[in-house]
Amino acid sequence: MSAYAALNCTFVGFALLPLLAVALGGRLGRRTMAAVGLAVGGMLLLTAVFDNLMIGMGLFTYSEATLAGPLVGLAPLGDFAYPLGAAILLPSAWLLLTGDDAQDTSYDPEDR
Numbered sequence: 001m002s003a004y005a006a007l008n009c010t011f012v013g014f015a016l017l018p019l020l021a022v023a024l025g026g027r028l029g030r031r032t033m034a035a036v037g038l039a040v041g042g043m044l045l046l047t048a049v050f051d052n053l054m055i056g057m058g059l060f061t062y063s064e065a066t067l068a069g070p071l072v073g074l075a076p077l078g079d080f081a082y083p084l085g086a087a088i089l090l091p092s093a094w095l096l097l098t099g100d101d102a103q104d105t106s107y108d109p110e111d112r
Contacts, residue, residue: 004066008081015085018092027095036091043083051075 019036022028054060055074062076069077 002066004078005069008078012081012085012088015089015092018096019088022092022095032091032095036088039087039091040084043087044080047080047083048072048075051079
């Protein structure tokens with residue numbers, strides 16, 4: 001495993017720890033999971049589009065020695081680790097630090 005791959009795995013692994021803590025605390029509702037899923041999907045899509053544009057325009061290049069793993073278009077798979085980690089880490093850390101209850105609070109007419 002290359003140093004970059006190890007760094008990416010470490011970052012994503014540490015990003016999953018607060019999510020695990022929130023889930024084990026019973027504060028991870030369906031709406032929160034849907035929001036995190038949308039954030040992850042959006043970040044990965046934006047990363048794919050803009051990394052490919054920037055690499056295609058020649059704004060930066062990667063040495064063959066530093067590339068580890070497959071490419072998504074022109075972008076190495078490792079470029080997706082940081083947006084993935086951030087999209088997981090930030091909502092989880094918010095729930096841990098604010099103490100907000102993330103249970104599903106959708107409207108139910110039966111509750112009247």
